[in-house]
Amino acid sequence: xxxxxxxxxxxxxxxxxxxxxxxxxxxxxxxxxxxxxxxxxxxxxxxxxxxxxxxxxxxxxxxxxxxxxxxxxxxxxxxxxxxxxxxxxxxxxxxxxxxxxxxxxxxxxxxxxxxxxxxxxxxxxxxxxxxxxxxxxxxxxxxxxxxxxxxxxxxxxxxxxxxxxxxxxxxxxxxxxxxxxxxxxxxxxxxxxxxxxxxxxxxxxxxxxxxxxxxxxxxxxxxxxxxxxxxxxxxxxxxxxxxxxxxxxxxxxxxxxxxxxxxxxxxxxxxxxxx
Amino acid sequence: xxxxxxxxxxxxxxxxxxxxxxxxxxxxxxxxxxxxxxxxxxxxxxxxxxxxxxxxxxxxxxxxxxxxxxxxxxxxxxxxxxxxxxxxxxxxxxxxxxxxxxxxxxxxxxxxx
Numbered sequence: 001x002x003x004x005x006x007x008x009x010x011x012x013x014x015x016x017x018x019x020x021x022x023x024x025x026x027x028x029x030x031x032x033x034x035x036x037x038x039x040x041x042x043x044x045x046x047x048x049x050x051x052x053x054x055x056x057x058x059x060x061x062x063x064x065x066x067x068x069x070x071x072x073x074x075x076x077x078x079x080x081x082x083x084x085x086x087x088x089x090x091x092x093x094x095x096x097x098x099x100x101x102x103x104x105x106x107x108x109x110x111x112x113x114x115x116x117x118x119x120x121x122x123x124x125x126x127x128x129x130x131x132x133x134x135x136x137x138x139x140x141x142x143x144x145x146x147x148x149x150x151x152x153x154x155x156x157x158x159x160x161x162x163x164x165x166x167x168x169x170x171x172x173x174x175x176x177x178x179x180x181x182x183x184x185x186x187x188x189x190x191x192x193x194x195x196x197x198x199x200x201x202x203x204x205x206x207x208x209x210x211x212x213x214x215x216x217x218x219x220x221x222x223x224x225x226x227x228x229x230x231x232x233x234x235x236x237x238x239x240x241x242x243x244x245x246x247x248x249x250x251x252x253x254x255x256x257x258x259x260x261x262x263x264x265x266x267x268x269x270x271x272x273x274x275x
Numbered sequence: 276x277x278x279x280x281x282x283x284x285x286x287x288x289x290x291x292x293x294x295x296x297x298x299x300x301x302x303x304x305x306x307x308x309x310x311x312x313x314x315x316x317x318x319x320x321x322x323x324x325x326x327x328x329x330x331x332x333x334x335x336x337x338x339x340x341x342x343x344x345x346x347x348x349x350x351x352x353x354x355x356x357x358x359x360x361x362x363x364x365x366x367x368x369x370x371x372x373x374x375x376x377x378x379x380x381x382x383x384x385x386x387x388x
Binding site: 010011013014017032035036038039042043046050091092097098099100101102103104106107110111 | 297298328332336358362
């Protein structure tokens with residue numbers, strides 16, 4: 001995640017281009033696509049400076065760049081009074097083709113896959129843009145959340161198979177979060193799956209709401225997708241696997257968390273590949 | 276953005292360098308075109324070889340120049356359009372408006388033809 005903040009003055013717009021290009025290079029995006037993203041970022045920032053902040057230097061424009069497993073996101077926020085994007089006419093229509101302005105949003109929509117406008121309660125407009133990028137997979141980390149122990153599992157680079165990774169034995173949430181963060185960084189994961197213990201009827205149980213809170217906390221700290229995945233049966237299924245493997249009850253207890261995580265992750269990977 | 280002006284007998288060539296993105300650039304460009312018209316130059320070639328990118332405001336500047344010259348019975352043509360600018364011209368359908376050439380000589384010949 002990278003954020004730049006520029007004064008509401010057009011002389012700073014090239015900086016948005018430069019930063020966007022650098023961010024895209026860091027993300028491993030080829031130059032042609034990087035040019036498109038930068039084009040959209042600059043158009044968004046141009047609108048924010050000129051139409052949003054009305055070129056008032058004291059009003060800032062913030063541009064946020066984010067990379068996720070499968071997309072680059074650019075958000076532009078101004079401190080202006082807002083506008084209605086639907087009232088901007090199509091600049092490619094014959095009557096508008098020779099107009100000197102009015103192309104910004106059109107260009108953004110052409111080069112990005114998604115462009116959304118939001119009038120913020122605090123004032124100003126927030127433009128969110130996303131471009132799908134095929135980063136070619138990346139490892140997925142799975143967390144089987146337990147009150148005292150967290151089981152971890154990791155997928156291969158292609159996201160096909162799941163392997164137990166180990167467990168985290170921390171009771172304080174802060175320590176648990178730090179340990180997951182560390183595991184995610186060490187293994188360069190592009191996504192985290194958190195097992196969600198729904199009841200057999202599919203309701204959110206009390207332990208599930210704790211898991212959801214934990215996943216939300218992770219989301220705040222990491223800029224990769226954090227998803228929850230129904231883990232029903234997986235713990236029993238993993239225990240069954242270990243019994244079949246001939247492990248004693250005491251040994252089972254030690255490894256069951258990471259195996260459970262692997263079973264959850266495998267079911268997630270399988271479901272994903274069917275999509 | 277900087278503008279260097281070269282002149283033949285009847286055509287002015289503007290070598291632009293730097294990003295074309297509105298603001299002060301718009302005034303500089305408009306003033307340059309106005310000045311050229313006063314001097315009797317109605318045909319202008321804009322060399323974009325050293326312009327890494329143009330934003331929508333920059334496109335507006337080129338359109339303003341194009342319209343002004345056309346009104347005077349002249350024309351504005353582009354040369355050495357980079358890939359990045361080519362793509363923005365295509366997206367906005369302005370590629371159909373601006374005549375562009377890969378070589379300066381071709382553009383010059385197109386005026387005398």
